[in-house]
Amino acid sequence: MISKIANIEEHLLFINSELNNSNSTWFAYFEKIDSIQLPRIIGCSSLYNYSANSSSVSLGRLMVDPSFTSLGIASKLIKYSVDYAKNKLNCKTINLIVKNSNHRAIKIYERFGFELLESDESRKYILKI
Numbered sequence: 001m002i003s004k005i006a007n008i009e010e011h012l013l014f015i016n017s018e019l020n021n022s023n024s025t026w027f028a029y030f031e032k033i034d035s036i037q038l039p040r041i042i043g044c045s046s047l048y049n050y051s052a053n054s055s056s057v058s059l060g061r062l063m064v065d066p067s068f069t070s071l072g073i074a075s076k077l078i079k080y081s082v083d084y085a086k087n088k089l090n091c092k093t094i095n096l097i098v099k100n101s102n103h104r105a106i107k108i109y110e111r112f113g114f115e116l117l118e119s120d121e122s123r124k125y126i127l128k129i
Contacts, residue, residue, distance in 0.1 A: 012041065024048035027080055029064075029073050042068045045077040047085055047094075055092040057085050062105065074105075078112055086129045094127040 018024055029043035043064040050057045059081055064073045085091040096114065098105045099122050106123065110116075114125035 018046070021048070023050060025050075025084070026061075027077055027084070029077055031068070043073045043077055045081045047081055047089070049095075050089055050091075052090075055090060057089055057091045057094055059085075059094050059096040069104075074108055075112075078108065082112070082127065082129060092129060094129060096125050096127075097122045098125065099123075 019026070025047045027045050028041045030039040031042045033039060045062040046060050047057045048060055059078070062074060062077060062081075064077075082094060085094050094114075096109065098109065100106075100119065109125055112127065114127045117124045117126050
């Protein structure tokens with residue numbers, strides 16, 4: 001069974017509700033357009049549950065508008081998130097959880113070096129940076 005993945009508008013509603021959360025940092029990728037139109041978010045990611053004591057943070061809500069997949073946007077968002085966690089937050093590890101059915105995300109996380117910690121309904125990963 002393939003689980004339903006929320007569309008970008010549903011994710012944006014969630015993001016709006018999280019913008020005042022001081023324990024999360026959001027990154028957005030905007031569509032490249034001309035100078036007349038307002039830019040539109042076509043992808044995003046977040047870092048949350050930051051802990052200075054354990055030098056760790058969680059990566060989540062990595063999303064790309066379906067009409068913009070396979071363009072390297074998810075990779076750019078992951079790279080930026082990892083760099084930010086390492087250089088700005090001084091984290092040593094990044095954790096994430098992904099559904100087993102999200103094969104595309106699993107492939108990209110593993111390509112970035114995330115290591116599987118455990119797997120049940122979801123997969124739990126860690127990246128040592």
